[in-house]
Amino acid sequence: MFKCQDEYVFSSTNTVFAVDIAYLPPEEISVYLNSIPNNVELVSIKKVTYIPPSSAGQGYGTHVEITVRFLSTGDVKLFAADLETKEGFFKIPFQSVHVWANMQILKPELSVSVDGGRLEGAVQSSVASHIGYTVRVKYASAVKSISYDIPENSIFVERERLVSPDDGQGQAVDFFPDFKDVARYDWQPLQAGDFELPPVKVVVQAYNGNVVVLPFPSIKVHVEQKEAGAPAVLSPSDSLPGTLADAFAESPVAADEDGVPRSVDDAQLLAELYGRELASFPFFTSTLERRQELEGRLGLDVRPPIPRRPVLIVLLLLVASSLVLFLVLLLQRSFARAAFVLVIILLFAVSALIYGGRLSHDLAVSKGGILYPIPETSVSLGASLPTASVVSILKKTGSWYYVSFNDTNGWIPAESVILVR
16 A cells, blocks of 8 residues: 655645555566546656565565645545556555645634533623633644733633743744644633623744734623622532632631631731741751641641751752862862762752742731732632631732632732741
């Protein structure tokens, strides 16, 4: 059988089919393509000597290549070729192929896949849960950028970025004929009404080098009021997996559910103990035991030891001193020892990087209050943050902190927490 030599076949492009015929030399073989479909052009027929690997034990033969050009797209199967030898005439079939549009004229496309449903075009849909959707692209050689505007009166989060923006060099990637996921989003309107799915601006590079902004389809949704006088809160039972559903669908545990009252003074003392622990060496003070004892007495989750600043300083000093030793060994031309020290340097450097990453987010202790989905106190949807809860500060905007608490992210006023210093 003549097998196609290309993984993908494109219109108006030369496509090669080949077959190896053992034992018979090229001068003893004649190949004819007497009949071809109307949408196919014959470019050439070539015969060369075929020398298989010695392990095959086949001596030499003939390698036959038939090059054609397809003028239209779709599934195509060429008529069998005629092969003439001194033994007679034979029919050799061709492998069936699918012909895609020429890459130079292929236009990139964008589609949106909505989790748990199929909202296409301008379909109206009443929703009672978070709306998760995936943006997909095909017929693009590179994704240049992905951007969006956060819609008002809603919670909007990019759950996952599945492709990295192109480095600007325009380097082509392999052809993929099906839609490829590029980013996933989670959106929750905070009020009832008719809306459009928040658009995402995707800029791609086509195979011909053009940079294209892909149009985002219009997908309309209708959000109903949950009940009279209640905000348009989405049901947690239908929500998507992730921290948003857990954070804002129902309130976390109350601060005094164990019957242990907690005050701002308790939060202040806990913040001081965390600060001392942060600044101390492990095993040299009893701060950790005192902090864990206080958390147990207050009915809080007892956190394991936190990273210490002095440990990071020691790791950095070890990296620096090992680097000095490495340079000295190089000057002494003791390359074997220098290589060993280089491994030690890498181990210390990786340890310092990991440890520094754990120290990169500041800690704070809550005075109690609400964890808001957006930095605005007028939002009716929020989660209770128990007094003396320990949170990680991810960023600060004005007088608000964006924090993480028990795998839940949200905003809290700066005056509602005590920083661990």
